[in-house]
Each structure stands twice: as C-alpha cells, then as structure tokens.
Amino acid sequence: MPKLPDLDDATRSQVIELALSDHVSFDTIRLETGLTPDQVKAVMRKSLKAGSYRAWRKRVHDFGTRREHYK
DSSP, X not given: OOOOOOOOHHHHHHHHHHHHOTTOXXXXXXXXXXXXXXXXXXXXXXXXXXXXXXXHHHHHHHHHHXXXXXX
C-alpha cells in the first residue's frame, strides 16, 4: 500500500470531494493535491465506510471501461 501523506482535514475533504465527482480525473486530483491515484485510493479507503469505498471503486472501474478517459 502506498505511503499516505499527513493531510489536514481541509485537504482530506477536498480529495474526497474531487474523487467522488464523476467529472474529475485522477490527473486533475494529482495537479491540485500532488497525490497519486494509489494515494487517492488509500485516502478514500481510510475515510469511507467499507461499502461506500467498494461502491466508489466499482463506479470508477465501470466508468473507466466504458469511457476512454475516466479517472
């Protein structure tokens, strides 16, 4: 698992909000926060309930297989 940087509450909230948006890519999140996709996934895993995390990952995966450029 990637090393998770220490994030303040505001940054963690920003990462979660961006990651939950269907219109924001991992590249955009990296530009705004400096976090890699693996680090974003780690933040989401730590911050969301298990079922919510699984639903988010499924949505990201499903959209990614249907669209050429997604997350």
